[in-house]
Amino acid sequence: MHEINKHEPSVNDPTQARTVELFKEQQQSIIQHTDRLFARIMVFQWIGGIVAALLISPRTWAGTQSQIHLHLWAAIFLGGLVTSLPVLLAWTQPGKTLTRHTIAIGQMLMSALLIHLTGGRIETHFHVFGSLAILAFYRDWRVLISASVVVYVDHVLRGMFWAQSVYGVLQAPIWRSLEHAGWVIFEVTFLIISIRKSLSEMFIVAERQANLEAMKASIEHTVEQRTVELRKSESLLEQAQQIARLGSWEWDIVADKVTWSEETRRLYGHAPGDIGFTMKRCFDRVHPDDHERAWRVIEDATKSGGHFVCDHRVVLPDGTERIIHGRGEVILDERKQPVRIIGTAQDVTERVRAEEALRRSEEQLRQSQKMEAVGRLAGGVAHDFNNLLTVIGGYCDLLLRQVNGNDKLRADAEEIQRASDRAAALTRQLLAFSRKQVLQPRVIDINEIVGGMEKMLRRLIGEDVDLRTVFDAKLGQIKADPGQMEQVVLNLVVNARDAMPRGGKLTVETANVYIDQKTTFRNRGLDPGEYVMLAISDTGVGMTDEVKAHLFEPFFSTKGVGKGTGLGLATCYGIITQSEGDIRVYSEPGCGTTFKIYLPRVRQSATAAPIAREPSDLPRGSESILIVEDDIAVRRLATSVLRSCGYEVQEAANAIEALGLIDAQLRFDLVITDVIMPQMSGKELYTQLIDRVPQTKVLFISGYTDDALAHHGVLDEDLQFLEKPFSPAGLAQKIREVLDKTPALLAV
């Protein structure tokens, strides 16, 4: 056992410990197997003994009498006894030390019985040696010792008491037993050597198995570690793909089988577990408009090899559209045939939409800058123009008052008056589309506005166009400048007429609408709430998308040179947006056009429009008035008109001069001031004037305020304003209106 003992397990060497464990397991297995083998052998021997007794000595005789031979009883009972315990232990407690020693003893006793039953035949003695050889199966030399001891004791005892039966002599010396035992020892010695060799080999096998197990465990550990690392890496990759919204995919062209990463599956809206689709089936998710193009890209790439890029939209099962940036590369085999395509799919929906939004913002900014530039130009032009037109129109009006109807000059003066009016209207339009005009909003009923214009509109559109009005009887009120609203309706109706050169149907419709979520159209959003809608629809030629894109731009016209200014819709857009509403257009070529105007509904009653009096008789007064106007022509016109109306008028060329007059203890019932003036604006003059004489009445006159008076063009309600160009009658009426409004407030 030296070889085995030198391999005793070390605490620090698990392989050695496992070697011993395996060795012992194998040894125990062999022992148990041998136990069961002997159980069968011993039963077989027992039966064999009985059969031998039956054949050899079934009966014993005495003369003519016979009876069952003692050998038969011995074979049955003694043999059964000898067999019983070893067999019982072998089946109930295999592998135990006591079991195999009992078997060894029993086997040797059985040998003795069988030798006896066969009449001591020398052949039967081989049973002893055969048994020893089989006992060596245990690979436990101690078992052989037990068996040998039994053999030796048997010989010693029988030599002592029945020497004749063993040695054939009546008296046998003790060494005779040693002679017999010697042969047994001879065999046992070689069996023990064989057992040692066998155990040594078993240990080597166990050692190899332990080494293999250790190697296997090491490999499995490494594989496990690598698997964990791989899974971690896969998880990171998946997370990265999810964060980047970038998935990967692979198409096995030969098998027509597509596999994809988790993110790709999500991007294309496939269910978890969906995999292995054909490429055709994968294309079911591609937007129908992109389907053919995307398929062609892949086909071309497959034919030509190399890589490809294909942006396309996908439609998810819930109807959501996503924009995918796809890239791929064709893998060729050694025959240059395409076998696979590997690719990526990235969700660029947000990016593309952001880019579109940015583009729209830039467009809007550009538009705003354009409008701002035009507005500045318009404002500058309007300021001077309105002064000029005030003078021209004013003096023309005065001239017309002085000449009778038959005077030859009257017609000329009227032409001047009309030209002045057209120039004033053009200036107003310039200010309107650039949203620089001063609005004087009030609560109005749009039905009344349109209804009041209906007769005029029918004349305007002619007989070929059928005008229909569909008014909501419960239409809400809006707050807007009624004059400007009329301008809007007029412009839209004129456009509708021009879109129906061969006649058609024009419908003007009003309705209350409720917008329940924020909507955006042409970059303008409408907040949820109640609105009043004015829709003007025609059955004309309609518009293309290109036309619609530039529809509200100033100086954009499809009517040809000389037929339109290109300011009509821009004016409408400016007025409506300045009134916090929105105008939207719906049109298809050949299908007519509908303009829908949305204006916020207000919960107030409509206010009556001031009654415009015929300016034939200028209202008069005797109050003192200070006119502050830097344009000398306008100032002189106004002074002339007011003095002719009986007022006591003082002039100031600017605000500084006006404040000087105030500081000189002069008091005025009314101060008329221009808004845009050098050195100090009219609004600043108003502020200082109120500080000095709080109850002074002030009337602002201006053709362009540049927000000096108004917020985004809407005049403060407590300020009095007269827009340039004004007529002498308009000036006289407005002054009378202001002076009469709060007569007790003046503290001159």
Add this chain to the structure above:
Amino acid sequence: MAIRLSFRLAALLCWLLISAAGAVVVFNYESSPGSSGSTPLRWPENAPIALDENRDTLVMFAHPHCPCTRASIGELNRLLAQAAGRVAAHVVFLKPSEFSSEWTQTALRRSAEEIPGVDVRDDADGALARQFGAQTSGYVVLYNNHGDLLFHGGITAGRGHAGDNSGESAILALAENRETRIAQTPVYGCSLLNQQCSPEKDAALCTK
């Protein structure tokens, strides 16, 4: 644990003791010799078997159904082979008159008949056995050519036990004119007499 081990050892010991007791019974039986009668020192004049004038004459008495005698026949075969014709051998099988001749035609008899040079005959009602004082199957008598009794007894070491034995050794020595101090050995085998008979009674009756 210790109790269970002690129990197992006790059981093992009991088993060993009982087995040993059984073995003692068997060995005792095996080693119990049969009875012998009075064997004449001189070859009976009226013996139906003729004394060989040139060599020793051996007569074995056997029961045709005795299993133990198989060993005796075997030893006789071995002995005669070693004696190499220096002994004239006869095997006499008991033949009770109430049985047919087939009663004696056993494997044992055939074994005897197969031994070269051996005269095999029946012994009607055991008369010859009584004449030579044989009462146990396997009993052997050896006379020299002068009719003097040289040896009588068994030539097996036990009942039905083959192998070396002192009777065989003695006969072989006598046949080879070697000295031997053994002139008589125990005989192991079945009784040629019925159990209720005694040698003093009429032997002829005892076999019936």
